[in-house]
Amino acid sequence: MVITWEELIEEYMLDLTARGYAKSSIQSYSSQLKKIAKYFEQHELAPLDIKKLHVKKQIIDWQESGIAPVTINKGVVILKGFYKYCCEEEYISVNPCNGIKQQREHKKIIYPLTDSEIKQILQVAANHPYPLLKHRNTVILMLMLDCGLRIGEVERLDDSDILQNQLYIREAKNRKERAVALSPAMRKALIKYLRVKKQLKLDCEALIVNYHNERMTKGNIWFMMQQIAKKVKIRDEVRFSGHTLRHTYAAMQVRNGLDIHTLSLNMGHENIGITQTYLRSLSSEDFINKSIQTSTLMNLR
Helix, strand or coil: CCCCHHHHHHHHHHHHHHCCCCHHHHHHHHHHHHHHHHHHHHCCCCHHHCCHHHHHHHHHHHHHCCCCHHHHHHHHHHHHHHHHHHHHCCCCCCCCCCCCCCCCCCCCCCCCCCHHHHHHHHHHHHCCCCHHHHHHHHHHHHHHHHCCCCHHHHHHCEHHHECCCEEEECCCHHHCCEEEECCHHHHHHHHHHHHHHHHCCCCCCECCECCCCCECCHHHHHHHHHHHHCCCCCCCCCCCCHHHHHHHHHHHHHHCCCCHHHHHHHHCCCCHHHHHHCCCCCCHHHHHHHHHHCCCHHHCC
16 A cells, blocks of 8 residues: 555644644644655655654654754654554554654753833833733733633633633633633733723734734744743743743742642643642742741641
């Protein structure tokens, strides 16, 4: 049986669509598999010809190209899922990714923003001369800082997802839909932004839009954040990104007294272990202060 990479990837994407995978996940898998296919095509290897040795050579090529271990591991996971499908369809009998060991990942500490850095960022956003961008950019940053949303989740929000005191996340990672609370500060920012949208007659169903009445993409949001980053003083060890803002949300919530189980639900994590990795950067002082607040003797009734 002769099947091209293009044909088989398209077939696999249709299978993922039928199984209810999120569009963002399908796009990511398709993009990664096409890159992998290009490598194997250069070595004149069809998809059903791949053996474990070929997968190992691809991994070595990634390593020599300076690809990070975490990215290599994600690529192997995607390739393994692709060949699991091939086995299920009886195109092949053995998954060539079976037995491939994961790369050792260097666990980096992601430092959250300080109170001062958060204030600077929001101030820069609030100083934008154009009303729509002023309120929209502030809302974007606050959704990550005060609700713990991922950039992709911000991108996919619609006006209808805003309820009275909560926000409904429909297309979340791992298909885990959830609702997050809207603080008074967050609700106030949303009211101001939606008022400007209405005044400008921007009736697109998307919450986060541009002046063309179109939904902002993750790339647009990323660019906006980088423009703001140039105007604020952030510590050298801090990488200003959507992930950092989400990490800051987690650290601040724990610092302010939220239990880790509730935090895990708010962030849409599959398990508490994932949430715990967000908290490595909390200083010992944070834990000491928290422990004092919950002291047995200090809280006797």
